[in-house]
Amino acid sequence: MSDTIDSLLAEVRAALRQADFDDPAQEARILVGGLLGLTPTGLMSRGGEAVAADKAALIRAGIARRLAREPLHRILGARDFYGLTLSLSPETLEPRPDTETLVEAMLPHVRATVARVGQCRILDLGTGTGAICLALLSEVSEAMGVGVDLSEDALATAAANARAHGLSDRFRTMRSDWFGTIDGRYHLIVSNPPYIRSDIIDGLDPEVRLFDPMLALDGGTDGLDAYRMIAAHAAAFLEDEGMVGLEIGFDQKDSVTQIFDAEGFERTAFLRDLGGNDRVLVFRRAMLASHTL
């Protein structure tokens, strides 16, 4: 007897329930719906339909991968971020909803820059899938961006994501160790750098520890290495009224603020994510701030 959508949904649910996953029903819908290209409504209305053998095999392989704790969206190969479906690859971080807070924080600055000078050049340090920069470009057609990463795989994925969303004429990738090979000046520098302390990485959930790339996670002994580097060099790459927008770990607001303060920046905003954790800091150069007040 051939598999149906309903029977495969039941099979996924049962396997995940047996392995004590938190929400087997929801995961089954995402996995089967994602692999068959069906919406939740499609899954419900077409539940009795037969599924081709190769698709059923794909779903069973998906069950095995999930039981090995691979995140659902890695199995599907893509994740939605700020209205864009972004492809993932082995060396890209899976973009998180919390990072949309950084997009929200920076959008007004993108728009204000365009209103002031007719364009907005954005430098995205550690671009991964391109999530932050591509989301900003998708919202403001006069903006353009450079996505920087050390990982060639991430850069290729970011470039493919830009093409998929018709943004490649305004987005370019560059391999660089942070500012190492960057030149020019930008109106906005944005970054969600690696910010997890090296010593706590071993205790993270397997979904993160085993599947997000270490280069995207490890922020050094105190988790702050990348912030120190960005703070030390950002001024040389910023236009006069440029801003820096950063994602931070939930307990890093004060330490990152101090790092930027010591390099002559003033914090102009901090935002919490949907879970209520401190998540985003925005800075501008302090001299400029006192000048314009």
Ligand SMILES: C[S@@+](CC[C@H](N)C(=O)[O-])C[C@H]1O[C@@H](n2cnc3c(N)ncnc32)[C@H](O)[C@@H]1O
């Ligand atoms: C936390 S991930 C953020 C990815 C993406 N911006 C996002 O928010 O989903 C950090 C990124 O920084 C990159 N990275 C780590 N060290 C780097 C370095 N020295 N120079 C450039 N990029 C680096 C990683 O490869 C990774 O893509």
